[in-house]
Amino acid sequence: MCSEWNPGNVCKRAGAKVPKPIKEKGPRTVARKSRAKEAGTAFIVTPKAGAPFRIVVSGRNRWALENLRRAGITGCTPITNPAPRWSHYIHQLRELGVQIETIPEPHGGAYPGTHGRYVLRCAVAPEWKGGA
Numbered sequence: 239m240c241s242e243w244n245p246g247n248v249c250k251r252a253g254a255k256v257p258k259p260i261k262e263k264g265p266r267t268v269a270r271k272s273r274a275k276e277a278g279t280a281f282i283v284t285p286k287a288g289a290p291f292r293i294v295v296s297g298r299n300r301w302a303l304e305n306l307r308r309a310g311i312t313g314c315t316p317i318t319n320p321a322p323r324w325s326h327y328i329h330q331l332r333e334l335g336v337q338i339e340t341i342p343e344p345h346g347g348a349y350p351g352t353h354g355r356y357v358l359r360c361a362v363a364p365e366w367k368g369g370a
Contacts, residue, residue, distance in 0.1 A: 286360060
């Protein structure tokens with residue numbers, strides 16, 4: 239017999255089986271990245287006002303932070319440092335407390351408009367894990 243709770247109403251098709259309700263036993267398991275990739279790289283951020291603090295970033299956020307560090311006061315743009323989602327990386331770094339200024343710049347070419355130049359406005363250094 240077909241169960242009434244089935245919203246897909248698959249039971250009316252010939253040979254269809256009634257789906258069984260899921261009985262959860264503990265948390266669901268989801269495919270995860272390896273622990274090595276999740277760990278990330280630790281940086282010490284020293285804002286212009288306030289105490290230094292530690293952040294851990296990985297992946298494209300780490301890539302963006304390292305590009306900003308290398309660029310210095312010149313800053314980075316999506317035109318000179320191509321990446322799919324610069325604005326998203328900047329947003330996530332700002333949520334961690336990294337001070338980044340966005341300077342709007344005009345550009346020409348086939349599709350003229352403006353783009354942002356991202357400039358790091360605080361000191362960021364990799365965390366040193368030295369021994370005695």
